Amino acid sequence: MALLEVKDLQVFYGVIQALKGISFEVSQGEIVTLIGANGAGKTTTMQTVIGLIQPKAGSIIYNEKDITKMPSHKIVASGISQVPEGRRIFQELSVYDNLMLGAYLQKDQKKIKDDIENVFDQFPILGERRTQIAGTLSGGEQQMLAMSRALMAHPTLLMMDEPSMGLSPLLVSQVFDIIKDMNSKGITILLVEQNAEKALKIADRAYVLETGAITASGTGAELASSPEIRKAYLGG
Amino acid sequence: MAVAINGLSLGAIYALIALGYTMVYGIAKMLNFAHGDVIMVGAYIIYTMCMFTWNIGSMPIWLSSLISFVVAMAVCTCLGIVIEKVAYKPLRGASPLAALITAIGVSYLLQGIAQLIWGADQRTISILDRLGTVNLGSYVIKWSAIITVVVGAIIMVCLVMFIKKTRTGRAMLAVSEDKGAAQMMGVNVNAIVSITFAIGSGLATFASMFYLPITSVSPTLGAMPGIKAFAAAVIGGIGSIPGAMLGGVLLGVVEVVCNSISAVASYTTAIEFALLIIILLVRPIGLLGKKRRIKV
Ligand SMILES: Nc1ncnc2c1ncn2[C@@H]1O[C@H](COP(=O)(O)OP(=O)(O)OP(=O)(O)O)[C@@H](O)[C@H]1O
Ligand SMILES: [Mg+2]
Numbered sequence: 001m002a003l004l005e006v007k008d009l010q011v012f013y014g015v016i017q018a019l020k021g022i023s024f025e026v027s028q029g030e031i032v033t034l035i036g037a038n039g040a041g042k043t044t045t046m047q048t049v050i051g052l053i054q055p056k057a058g059s060i061i062y063n064e065k066d067i068t069k070m071p072s073h074k075i076v077a078s079g080i081s082q083v084p085e086g087r088r089i090f091q092e093l094s095v096y097d098n099l100m101l102g103a104y105l106q107k108d109q110k111k112i113k114d115d116i117e118n119v120f121d122q123f124p125i126l127g128e129r130r131t132q133i134a135g136t137l138s139g140g141e142q143q144m145l146a147m148s149r150a151l152m153a154h155p156t157l158l159m160m161d162e163p164s165m166g167l168s169p170l171l172v173s174q175v176f177d178i179i180k181d182m183n184s185k186g187i188t189i190l191l192v193e194q195n196a197e198k199a200l201k202i203a204d205r206a207y208v209l210e211t212g213a214i215t216a217s218g219t220g221a222e223l224a225s226s227p228e229i230r231k232a233y234l235g236g
Numbered sequence: 237m238a239v240a241i242n243g244l245s246l247g248a249i250y251a252l253i254a255l256g257y258t259m260v261y262g263i264a265k266m267l268n269f270a271h272g273d274v275i276m277v278g279a280y281i282i283y284t285m286c287m288f289t290w291n292i293g294s295m296p297i298w299l300s301s302l303i304s305f306v307v308a309m310a311v312c313t314c315l316g317i318v319i320e321k322v323a324y325k326p327l328r329g330a331s332p333l334a335a336l337i338t339a340i341g342v343s344y345l346l347q348g349i350a351q352l353i354w355g356a357d358q359r360t361i362s363i364l365d366r367l368g369t370v371n372l373g374s375y376v377i378k379w380s381a382i383i384t385v386v387v388g389a390i391i392m393v394c395l396v397m398f399i400k401k402t403r404t405g406r407a408m409l410a411v412s413e414d415k416g417a418a419q420m421m422g423v424n425v426n427a428i429v430s431i432t433f434a435i436g437s438g439l440a441t442f443a444s445m446f447y448l449p450i451t452s453v454s455p456t457l458g459a460m461p462g463i464k465a466f467a468a469a470v471i472g473g474i475g476s477i478p479g480a481m482l483g484g485v486l487l488g489v490v491e492v493v494c495n496s497i498s499a500v501a502s503y504t505t506a507i508e509f510a511l512l513i514i515i516l517l518v519r520p521i522g523l524l525g526k527k528r529r530i531k532v
Binding site for chain 2: 047050051052071076088089090091092093097101102104105149153
């Protein structure tokens, strides 16, 4: 039984159909990546899984529970977190407050404190800026904050939407190292990436999304070696 | 001196009301034009409860007044929550204009209901002004004004602490900045919106209490302080909590100062709104308003 199972998901924005009945699954412990051109529907997929968008048809099963119609706060409570596209950290709040919001549904105050200290150990720069308004952080620092914030919730499934967007090559590598590290600690990951090359390299399995429909799937290595995929997403 | 205290006291009343406008705007992104009428309802409940409890023989007046106030606060808080659930929530996501028109409708509805229950005639009641005056040197100052300033300041400090330091307060700030991202943190936005309306209406009840010494109770009692406090919220920068406080106090002080100068007294309201226009021309986002980054 897969951890996350999406079946025939259809999503509309007004009359425009953004997802035309997609199905995919993510098993416990996997890194699964979703690649596709701009506007393919990758962000829409993630937003729908976490309950920010209501699908017109289809179902989302998580941990053998139907979460299709669940409000987002219950979905988050059941163990799904998201690093959203464009990071969406709370620009007007401090680094510390951003992390506390990540732990919004956590009850154990002592554990929250320890988690925050761990974040500051891992990213000392965030510790130095704990009281600083998050909007003043650099792009790389904001991405570290966005990932740390999502981890504060101790997710079982972490969805990451283009976490390497707008970062320097060095930081991109760092982000991918962090993703691998999180996965090795037991977090299941659904990853959307512009950087298909790197994403396919770390992914156990991958799906290709084209204008709202899944057109290919396989292991990361299989897709990375497919001529069509190379041509469309890996620059030849 | 008396002018200063009275100005600050009126300013505190405007600030308490303005906080309701600004918090609801910040979180639900709508202008709740029925907010002023919640103050009116609060005033009527305090009035009715006092008329009732003051006749209960052995109870001291301060206690029965306090009970009346607490009941009014409970009623207004529930009223705020109910208004949001019944009238505004179905319109979330609809055009801002639809929400605005609904809010104006709710405002008239509340005035109509009040007129049905209590009639159109004006009533007066003295609660805080029973406390009389105090002589500070050569100045005679009303206790009610002093209490308004002191209690108003305490409430505002508590509110700021609540928003800055508590989990719920943080969630309110998060929803205000980015509702979707707040939901991804597990924030229940409906609950936060309800809490916001509850707090706004609770603050409005304080305004009712503090406003009673300087007004008579009628179905349109909320209109004037409502519109002035709205102006105050805009002057301070709608959505900004310190802005609402600053704008409220500024407007209150200007009003009392203008009223105390006989040459301009009859133009007071015009001067206040001229102030609003000038500030908006110079700084369209209000004194402490924040420029929102454009979301991509
Ligand atoms: N809020 C919206 N209203 C209307 N249409 C939308 C909205 N959001 C997305 N769309 C449309 O839905 C389609 C899928 O968008 P989505 O953001 O999911 O794509 P994406 O794969 O994440 O693209 P990108 O790589 O650019 O992030 C696009 O055609 C987009 O224009
Ligand atoms: Mg996207």
